[in-house]
Amino acid sequence: MTISSADFEYIRKLMHQHTALVLAEDKAYLVESRLTPLLKEMGVHTLHQLVRRLKTEPFSSIHQQVLEAMVTTETFFFRDSEPFKMLQNFILPDLLQQRRSERRLCLWCAGCSSGQEPYSIVMLIQEHFPELSTWDLTFIASDISGDILARAQAGLYTQHEVSRGLSPALLQKYFQPQGKTWRINHNLRQKIDYRQFNLANAWPTLPTMDIIFMRNVLIYFDVPTKQHILARVRQVLRPDGYLLLGGGETTIHLDTAFKPTQFNKSICYRLRS
Numbered sequence: 001m002t003i004s005s006a007d008f009e010y011i012r013k014l015m016h017q018h019t020a021l022v023l024a025e026d027k028a029y030l031v032e033s034r035l036t037p038l039l040k041e042m043g044v045h046t047l048h049q050l051v052r053r054l055k056t057e058p059f060s061s062i063h064q065q066v067l068e069a070m071v072t073t074e075t076f077f078f079r080d081s082e083p084f085k086m087l088q089n090f091i092l093p094d095l096l097q098q099r100r101s102e103r104r105l106c107l108w109c110a111g112c113s114s115g116q117e118p119y120s121i122v123m124l125i126q127e128h129f130p131e132l133s134t135w136d137l138t139f140i141a142s143d144i145s146g147d148i149l150a151r152a153q154a155g156l157y158t159q160h161e162v163s164r165g166l167s168p169a170l171l172q173k174y175f176q177p178q179g180k181t182w183r184i185n186h187n188l189r190q191k192i193d194y195r196q197f198n199l200a201n202a203w204p205t206l207p208t209m210d211i212i213f214m215r216n217v218l219i220y221f222d223v224p225t226k227q228h229i230l231a232r233v234r235q236v237l238r239p240d241g242y243l244l245l246g247g248g249e250t251t252i253h254l255d256t257a258f259k260p261t262q263f264n265k266s267i268c269y270r271l272r273s
C-alpha cells in the first residue's frame, strides 16, 4: 500500500509535533510498512482514510497508536558489547570507589525500549558487582511508548530476542522458559522503576544520576531538540557522573559542557569541571 506525499507530510508533522522525532523525507516506505498493519484495527481500508480520521478527530488513542507504531524501537541485549565492558571495567569500579561512603547509586536508562538494555545492565551488576546488592540502588528506565514499556515490564522475550546478544549461560541463569518464550526473573524485573515520558517535553522530577544511558535515541531528533535534551541531562547528571550515548551519537558540536572520554574502544561523556 502506498501513501500520497500529502499524507506522508501530515504523518511527519504529527510525529515531530508530538514526539520531536524527525522522519526523513525518503522514509515514506516506513510509514507504509508500519501503519498498514493498523488499518483493520482502526476500521479503515487505506492509509488515506487513516490520515483523514487523524485529521478530523481530536487527538486520541488512535493518534497515540499511530505514533507508537512509527517509533523505532530496535534494541537487543548487550547491544554493541563495548559500552558494557566500559561499564564493567571502568565506570562502575570508579563509582564504587567514589560513592563508598554514601553507598548509593542512581542509574537512568532513557529510551529503554522493550527492556533489553536495562536488563543487560542489571545482569552485569549481578554478575560482577554483588556488593551493590547492599547499596541503595535506584534504576529508572523510561520511554515515550506505553506499549513498549509494558513489554519491558513484562520481561517476556521470544527465542529470537534472547538469541540476540545474550549468552546461553545468562539465559539459563536469569530467565525461565514460558511456552515458546522466556521471562526474565522477577527479582531482576523489580529492580527497575519504569516511567513513561517524552524526553522532548517537561521531565518529571528525577534524582541526580550517576550514570545516564541515552543510547540510540538522540539520533532521531533535530539539532535544537538534541541540544535541549543535553542541556537537561546536564542538570540531572552528577558532576562526576557518566553519560553513555549510542555509537552514532555524540555531544560534539552540540554541547561543549560535555567532554568525550575514551576507555579502550568506547567513549562516554563527562561534565567539564
Ligand SMILES: C[S@@+](CC[C@H](N)C(=O)[O-])C[C@H]1O[C@@H](n2cnc3c(N)ncnc32)[C@H](O)[C@@H]1O
Binding pocket: 019, 020, 021, 071, 072, 073, 074, 075, 076, 079, 110, 111, 112, 113, 114, 117, 142, 143, 144, 145, 148, 197, 198, 199, 200, 214, 215, 216, 217, 246
Ligand atoms: C532505537 S530504540 C533504542 C533502545 C535502547 N536504548 C538501545 O540502544 O538499544 C529508541 C527508543 O527511544 C524511544 N523514544 C523515541 N523518542 C522518544 C522521546 N521523545 N522520548 C522518550 N523516548 C523516546 C523509542 O520509543 C525507543 O524505544
